[in-house]
Amino acid sequence: MRKKMAGWMSLAVATALVSGCGAEGNGNKAAESSAPAGEEQQVTLKYASWMSKGEDKPTIAAFMEQNPNIKVVEEVIDGNQYSQLLQTRILSDDAPDVFLLPFDQYTKYANEGHLLDLTDEPGMAILADNPSVDEAFKVDGKRYGFMINSGAPVNPIYYNKKIFEKYGLTPPTNAEEFLAVSETLKQNGVEPLVFGAKDAWTLSGTLYSAMFRSYALPKTNKDIYYALAKGEVKPSDVIDYPLQFIGDLVAKGYISEASSTLTYDQSVQYFADGKAAMFPQGTWVPTLDPIVGADPAGFELGAFFPPIPVVDGKKYALSSGDRILVISSKTKNPEAAKALFNFFVQPDNLKTYLESQSLFTVMKGIDVQTVPVLQEYVNSFSSSDFEVVIGSKSALTPAFNKEVDLALQNILVGSTVETELKRLNEEFEKTKSQMVIKE
Incomplete structure (x- = not known):
């Protein structure tokens, strides 16, 4: 859960995300599909995670650059107490609009109605193209979250x-x-x-x-x-x-x-x-x-x-999800929240996010290049003698x-x-x- 990222990478990641999301780039398509259009009133979203080293900031900054009418306020919750503190907020109707969720709490919160149904969102397409992963995320046939990265099946x-x-x-x-x-x-x-x-x-x-x-x-x-x-x-x-x-x-x-x-x-x-x-x-x-x-x-x-x-x-x-991106079912701004969700999980943006932190994914369709020191691992x-x-x-x-x-x-x-x-x-x-x- 407590993934760290070299601070010096933030500028490079933000640049890659913004440049990858221009009028002709793939990165803008998902955001356009859900983002509020026209001269709409300023919307503020709360985004929560345990990313204490600023790992999510480049993606959020790039999203706000593309969606100037949506302000995202990032909340970082102590990773050692994240599950407990998040549960308290959810149960007291103070859940963030968009947040990362540990995989072991995903099914519980989906069953209890705390998560927004995201089955038909454009960002879910790549999940549906990975049947074994998709099956793990279906709750009564619906999808409520996206696996940003998987925990490495075995850490090195x-x-x-x-x-x-x-x-x-x-x-x-x-x-x-x-x-x-x-x-x-x-x-x-x-x-x-x-x-x-x-x-x-x-x-x-x-x-x-x-x-x-x-x-x-x-x-x-x-x-x-x-x-x-x-x-x-x-x-x-x-x-x-x-x-x-x-x-x-x-x-x-x-x-x-x-x-x-x-x-x-x-x-x-x-x-x-x-x-x-x-x-x-x-x-x-x-x-x-x-x-x-x-x-x-x-x-x-x-x-x-x-x-x-x-x-x-x-x-x-x-291997299961490590950082699961979800939206609260109680959000007052569901369209803006969906816009952030779809932008975050757009393949080009996700690839940049994963590579900048040397994170692992088991999903096909995201061609993540690892650092040389981990290539053999x-x-x-x-190998044929390994089963994940x-x-x-x-x-x-x-x-x-x-x-x-x-x-x-x-x-x-x-x-x-x-x-x-x-x-x-x-x-x-x-x-x-x-x-x-x-x-």
């Missing part, structure tokens, strides 16, 4: 090539090699891994999620959350291996002790400063200022595929996701895997009835 592990070269190491290709590389680094006084675990998502959303999904998907007929919601499995049946993997890394001293006190931003700088050799994180990392500005004498960025388990000769991963998803599952018929509740975050943080500071698995089973039963199921 970045490494400092300078450190690896110094000790004659090559990127590991499986768990055994990963542990061997970590041990060599530790024996040479180098911290193998760092997380910004004070922000818990840096643990749960990176290495843990990769291990969890690859392990659990083949055990649950490729739908983990549906199986949990139906009671076919309990958390300890599908979370045991990934938690144990993290626990072993802690026990062997492979995770920097600083991790429990570092925020996400601090962990990026820690890695860029050469204080740790490996850094599990999202696809946006190559665009971050500390990485771009790192001293080349001691730092060179590399990336490799994490050591996820292989089951019956296959590697499994789950991206190519891995096309799109979406789920259910989702964990935000409350239980927080319990998983807490379990990982507890393990990092010494709690046992057994203790956390027992606690997670108990906590899951408290929220299981709140899981929304799409039959």
Whole structure:
């Protein structure tokens, strides 16, 4: 959720968006289809997201340039509390007009009538051209949101090539090699891994999620959350291996002790400063200022595929929406809100947005070029031994996701895997009835 973007790119992105939306360009077509015409009165829209580094500003600025009668006021809500604060606003009839929504809340809010039906909007055409993605976003046959980007099916592990070269190491290709590389680094006084675990998502959303999904998907007929919601499995049946993997890394001293006190931003700088050799994180990392500005004498960025388990000769991963663009059903300016929606998701504009932040999409029709350091990682998803599952018929509740975050943080500071698995089973039963199921 908390995607970062190099600040220096903003001007270039805004220029690309504006130039791509002239009278002859494709970028203006979607906006023209819904934007209020003529000398209409000034309209103000509220747009909310967790994009704290200005990631959405170029797109919004370009939209207002093309639609001078629509003013968009951007609200940035703390990413760590976004789901809870947004829920409070929605339930108190104070929802933003247009906003980003985490995928795990999409079906719930659509079912409850909080989202505007966007089925027939021009911007939905590309979603309809991707059947597997489209199916994940249909609620009773209607579409209420657009997947701006998908969470990478498996986030990469970045490494400092300078450190690896110094000790004659090559990127590991499986768990055994990963542990061997970590041990060599530790024996040479180098911290193998760092997380910004004070922000818990840096643990749960990176290495843990990769291990969890690859392990659990083949055990649950490729739908983990549906199986949990139906009671076919309990958390300890599908979370045991990934938690144990993290626990072993802690026990062997492979995770920097600083991790429990570092925020996400601090962990990026820690890695860029050469204080740790490996850094599990999202696809946006190559665009971050500390990485771009790192001293080349001691730092060179590399990336490799994490050591996820292989089951019956296959590697499994789950991809779902990360940033879902929606419109409140209570907006007082639906036509202006639709104009912003269609402009944002127009393919040329979306391509510029994604490439500027090195974000991932599984949708065909948006030809996103990745940064060179991630090319081999991206190519891995096309291999015959890799299967990407799109979406789920259910989702964990935000409350239980927080319990998983807490379990990982507890393990990092010494709690046992057994203790956390027992606690997670108990906590899951408290929220299981709140899981929304799409039959």
